[in-house]
Amino acid sequence: MAITKPTLIFLTALFIIQIINVRGGSIFSGSGEVPPYGGIWYACSNFDTTYISFSLRVSNTSLNVTPGFLGTVVPGQSPRSMPNYIPALIAFEMTADNVTLFASNLTGTNFKYIPSLSCYETPVQSCDQDVGDLPLDDNVSQCLALQNPTAQPVYFNLSISWIKSVFVSNFTSPDVPGGHESLKSIAVSSKQVYGFTQVFICTFMALVFSKFLH
Numbered sequence: 001m002a003i004t005k006p007t008l009i010f011l012t013a014l015f016i017i018q019i020i021n022v023r024g025g026s027i028f029s030g031s032g033e034v035p036p037y038g039g040i041w042y043a044c045s046n047f048d049t050t051y052i053s054f055s056l057r058v059s060n061t062s063l064n065v066t067p068g069f070l071g072t073v074v075p076g077q078s079p080r081s082m083p084n085y086i087p088a089l090i091a092f093e094m095t096a097d098n099v100t101l102f103a104s105n106l107t108g109t110n111f112k113y114i115p116s117l118s119c120y121e122t123p124v125q126s127c128d129q130d131v132g133d134l135p136l137d138d139n140v141s142q143c144l145a146l147q148n149p150t151a152q153p154v155y156f157n158l159s160i161s162w163i164k165s166v167f168v169s170n171f172t173s174p175d176v177p178g179g180h181e182s183l184k185s186i187a188v189s190s191k192q193v194y195g196f197t198q199v200f201i202c203t204f205m206a207l208v209f210s211k212f213l214h
């Protein structure tokens with residue numbers, strides 16, 4: 001066969017790392033859509049945690065929603081007049097209990113969120129938050145909820161993790177309401193980071209193992 005031993009080892013290593021990534025669910029990256037008229041998109045950790053890190057970018061144009069990406073979508077309420085915004089979203093960090101409350105009563109205000117990890121004062125086109133060194137009080141399922149305050153569907157790119165920072169240089173969102181937009185930190189697409197690390201590790205393994213397996 002044309003497949004050489006190093007190639008085989010490379011592909012096997014890549015496959016194993018891919019599985020570890022999916023299992024560990026470290027960083028999720030993709031594009032999503034939030035329905036208009038107050039519609040909601042939310043995603044929660046499927047384990048208890050006091051950590052969250054995410055980078056949100058709203059698109060001015062429509063995007064292809066990433067197949068199999070995270071998220072539950074709740075439609076908005078029947079067309080009503082909405083303020084005239086450019087595509088923008090409101091982002092809340094809250095517990096899974098509170099998301100249930102939020103999603104079941106779109107106009108309700110009886111849900112609680114973490115102001116310092118939310119971008120809610122005005123609709124935003126970007127929102128970068130990282131728990132950093134200030135762990136959340138409640139060790140429960142933690143969620144990011146996005147609400148669309150416009151009359152059009154809004155598309156976004158998101159990298160999110162409940163385990164590790166999605167930023168190249170991690171940071172701690174200041175403990176003040178209103179959210180923090182990190183202009184200095186570079187939001188990474190995990191694909192880039194993983195892509196590079198994966199290829200690096202796999203090449204290394206292929207080299208080492210093919211030496212020993214002769």
Ligand SMILES: *[C@@H]1O[C@H](CO)[C@@H](O)[C@H](O)[C@H]1NC(C)=O
Nearest residue numbers: 047048049050051135139140
């Ligand atoms: C949160 O709870 C989980 C178990 O539900 C535990 O494994 C984890 O260590 C806890 N984290 C903290 C920061 O207490």
Ligand SMILES: *[C@@H]1O[C@H](CO)[C@@H](O)[C@H](O)[C@H]1NC(C)=O
Nearest residue numbers: 031057058059060063156157
């Ligand atoms: C969102 O991601 C797509 C695909 O990677 C990219 O083409 C687009 O420029 C991104 N948009 C924003 C606003 O980040």
Ligand SMILES: *[C@@H]1O[C@H](CO)[C@@H](O)[C@H](O)[C@H]1NC(C)=O
Nearest residue numbers: 057058059060061086087125
């Ligand atoms: C989207 O449009 C707004 C307003 O025209 C502009 O300020 C912003 O930079 C645009 N964002 C992108 C990612 O092109």
Ligand SMILES: *[C@@H]1O[C@H](CO)[C@@H](O)[C@H](O)[C@H]1NC(C)=O
Nearest residue numbers: 095097098101111112113138
């Ligand atoms: C909502 O969040 C607050 C603060 O994090 C928490 O005390 C409360 O138990 C959560 N759940 C509900 C249903 O309000």
Ligand SMILES: *[C@@H]1O[C@H](CO)[C@@H](O)[C@H](O)[C@H]1NC(C)=O
Nearest residue numbers: 104105106107108109110111
């Ligand atoms: C929705 O929230 C509003 C404001 O908190 C409250 O008055 C109303 O009773 C809630 N409706 C339902 C169905 O829970």
Ligand SMILES: *[C@@H]1O[C@H](CO)[C@@H](O)[C@H](O)[C@H]1NC(C)=O
Nearest residue numbers: 132133163164165169170171
């Ligand atoms: C932040 O970065 C430092 C140094 O690079 C690292 O030790 C630490 O674990 C990181 N924290 C998180 C939450 O990723």
